[in-house]
Amino acid sequence: MTPNGNGELDAVYDNDLPKGAPPRRSRRGLVILLLVVILLAIAVYSGIHGRIEAEHVLAQTTEASAVPTVSAVHPDVGAPNEELVLPGSTQAITDTPIYARTAGYLKRWTSDIGAHVKKGDLLAEIDTPEVDEQLRQMRADLETAQANLKLADLTAKRNEDLLKTRSIATQERDNAVGAQAAAKANVASKQADVARLERMQSYEKVYAPFDGIITARNTDIGALIDAGANSAARELFHLSAIDRIRVFVSVPEAYSRAVHPGDKAKVTLDEFPGEAFQGILARTSNAIDPASRSLLVEIDVDNADGRLLPGAYAFVHLSLAKPMKSVTLPSNALIFRKEGIRVAVIHDGKADLVPIVIGRDYGDRIEVVSGLQATDDVILDPSDSLITGTAVRTEAPAPVGAPK
Structure with missing residues (x-):
């Protein structure tokens, strides 16, 4: 080994390695490459895992937001309804309007509103000049018919006597008898007309039909009274017992x-x-x-x-003969469907539309006599689209002391 430089020193080191072994520089590159690959794999895995986790969280959030949050209450238990x-x-036990039976003008009235009257008391009097004139004429016609009947009776009796002596023909006697019968029928007809007009004249006086109190007077002196012949009759008085x-x-x-x-x-x-x-x-x-x-x-x-x-x-x-157990709940819990009145009750996190029977209506609260228990969770302000089986989430109660 010589200290001439790194190249020579490395050459000496490389020469010292056994035969067939890779050079030290190649081994270091492989290690670095392996580390880079591992770091890239970790980065890719972290990115994919983060995205999957984010998608999972998004799916959970979307699913949770799709479940409506509702407010629920328990029905209040009412005491037995003994009353x-x-x-x-x-x-009034008897209540009737009083109308006129004849046409004319009101001549006078005797009882005003609030007056206590007895059955048969005179209430008003009507002036009927047309009816009076018709009655006079009909009575004169009756007298004429009675005179004709008297003459027909005499003629029939005379002809009957003459027939016995054969002084007249049978036909003449029969004609006289027929005239007598026609005269009788005419008299009866005139008598009926006179009786009808006398009844119409008696209707000039209006009497109370029962004991009671005058609660209305709809006419006054001089008013035209129409008995309903030409138009709808107008009520004169109203009497109540x-x-x-x-x-x-x-x-x-x-x-x-x-x-x-x-x-x-x-x-x-x-x-x-x-x-x-x-x-x-x-x-x-x-x-x-x-x-x-x-x-x-x-x-x-x-x-x-x-x-x-x-x-x-x-x-x-x-x-009530039998006390009835009932509960009350806010009126905004009712659901009106074509099948009838329903309320939405929460069972196992899902809405269940339950039919109920309504008792009394207190305005902001409704009495339910059948279909609900005091332990039921009833949804307030249910949406129109709510159906049985819809998943719902109950709104958490506000903490004590929290501002409303």
Whole structure:
């Protein structure tokens, strides 16, 4: 070995290597090349793995965002409904308009609104000059017909006597008898006309058909009264009997089997706070109204003191024979489909559209008497496209103290 330079020293080293072994410079190049290949493989692997991981994360994010996030609530458990309170309206036990039966001009009236009248009391009087004139003429025609009948009777009797002596022919006797029969028929016809006009004349006076209160007067002195011959008749008075009051209320179909005629009921009104009027369930319509899905019920209440007025808004308290368990939930949880009312309940992370039976409507909340349990998770504000089997994610509740 000589210190002349790196080349000579390397030559000496290379000469020292055994025969068949690669030179030291070649081995170092192979190592460097191998390291470069390994580094390139690691870089390629890292790039491919990073891209695959990013695509996987993107797929998971896309799938997660496709699942709608919904808000869910549990229905509130209501107490047993031992009493059902429903809105109703009051009506008089008997209520009728009063019309004129003859045409003319109103001569006078005797009762105004609010007047208490008895059956048969005079309410108004109508001046009917045309009817009076027709009656006078018809009575004169009746007298003429009666005179003709008297003459026909005498003629028929005389001809009957003459026929016995063969003084006249049988034909003449028969003619006299026929004239007598025609005269009788004419008298009967005139009598019927006179009776009809006398009835029309009696309609000049308008009487109360039952005991009650005048609630409307739609005419005045001198007004033209048309009995409906040329146009629709106009109501003169309106009469109501309020010694008993009928209260009509619509009972939801779910409670229709719990009400029966003869049951007791209470009626309350806002103008009588803290006071209840006792009534009896008189009758039901025995049919469910397909539009409102309710049963029409009539409650009769004694009103001898006249405190209750027809047309008032009232609340009817019905005692149910069998208490019914129910739950309430917000009204924005309802889904209206052609099959009926549904709510969306979450089962195993998926929506399930469940049919329900509605009880009372409280405005912002709805009573459900069948189809839901208190432990069900009901979706609020469900979308119109929501169907059974749709995957949903429940919105996490806000932490305590978080701003709303």
